[in-house]
Amino acid sequence: MLVPMKEILVEAKKGKYGVGAFNVYNLETIDVMFSVFDETNSPGILLAGGPDIAHVAAIVKSYTEKYRHIPVALILDHGRDYESAVRAVRAGFSAVMFDGSALPYEENVRITKEVTRLAHTVGISAEAELGHVGQGATDAKEDRKKFFTRPEEAARFVEETGVDALAVAIGTAHGLYKTGSPELDLELLQKLVDAVDIPLVLHGGSDTPLEQIQAAVKIGIQKINIGTDVRMAYLKGLKEAIAENPDAIDPRVFLKKAKAYMKAEAIKKIDAFGSRDRI
Numbered sequence: 001m002l003v004p005m006k007e008i009l010v011e012a013k014k015g016k017y018g019v020g021a022f023n024v025y026n027l028e029t030i031d032v033m034f035s036v037f038d039e040t041n042s043p044g045i046l047l048a049g050g051p052d053i054a055h056v057a058a059i060v061k062s063y064t065e066k067y068r069h070i071p072v073a074l075i076l077d078h079g080r081d082y083e084s085a086v087r088a089v090r091a092g093f094s095a096v097m098f099d100g101s102a103l104p105y106e107e108n109v110r111i112t113k114e115v116t117r118l119a120h121t122v123g124i125s126a127e128a129e130l131g132h133v134g135q136g137a138t139d140a141k142e143d144r145k146k147f148f149t150r151p152e153e154a155a156r157f158v159e160e161t162g163v164d165a166l167a168v169a170i171g172t173a174h175g176l177y178k179t180g181s182p183e184l185d186l187e188l189l190q191k192l193v194d195a196v197d198i199p200l201v202l203h204g205g206s207d208t209p210l211e212q213i214q215a216a217v218k219i220g221i222q223k224i225n226i227g228t229d230v231r232m233a234y235l236k237g238l239k240e241a242i243a244e245n246p247d248a249i250d251p252r253v254f255l256k257k258a259k260a261y262m263k264a265e266a267i268k269k270i271d272a273f274g275s276r277d278r279i
C-alpha cells in the first residue's frame, strides 16, 4: 500500500531502526525492490527523480496495489524547485523532497515552506535538506565539514518550515568516495537528534561502511538513501550476463542476473539497517 513517508519514518523512530530508501528507474528495479520488501517483510521507501517520474509512479502504483500488505512510500528525490514538487504530486508520489541545500538559508526556508504546505494540502510528506551533502567523487573529506548541518540552525529550520523529515550533512557524500571511506560525525548527529524531533535522513549511503550507518541509526537516523550501490550491483549482473551469453537476444536472459545482484545488495542493506520484519 502506498503511504505517506512520514508514517514509515515515525514508526522507525519509535522502533529505533533505519529504513533503506532506494533509487529506482524502471520496471525491473521497481520489481526487484518489491520482491525485496516482500521477502524481508520490511516497509520500504523508493526514490525517483528526473524526467520519467510519471512513468515510475504509474509502475509503483500497480505494485502497491499488488502488494497491499507492504507499506511503501514513493518520494521525489532532490526536487530543485516548487514546480518539480507539483509534478510529483500530480504523478501520485506520497512524498516530495525539496533540496535547497545549496541556496542561502532564507531561500531554502521559503521554498521548503511552500513545498511542505503543498505536500500537507494533499496528505503526503515533505523532506528538506539543511547543510549540504555533496559528491564523493569531487569533494575532499576535509571540505565536506564546511557544509555540515548546524544543530541550532536545524532546530530553527524545522520550526519555520514544518517539514516532516530532514536530510542532514554529517560526513557522507553521494556516489563513490575518491578519498577513502567517510567518517561520520556521530557527536554532531547526537546534537542534531537532541535539537530536532522529526525523523532524520542520511543521503549518500553507498560506499559507506555499514557499521558506521548502524551507529548512526542507533543514535537517530531513520532513512538511509542508497543509489550507487544497488545501481552498481545491477550493472555488474548485467555485464556478467552479457559476457556469459554472447549469442542471446532475449533481454530477459541478461536482466535475470542484474535483478538477482541488485536484490542481494538491497537485502544486505535492509538487514544492516534493521527494518526486516517490521511490517
Ligand code: 13P
Binding pocket: 023, 047, 077, 078, 173, 174, 175, 176, 202, 203, 204, 205, 206, 207, 225, 226, 227, 228, 229
Ligand atoms: P548514493 O548514490 O551515494 O547511495 O546516494 C543516493 C542518495 O542520496 C539519493 O538521494
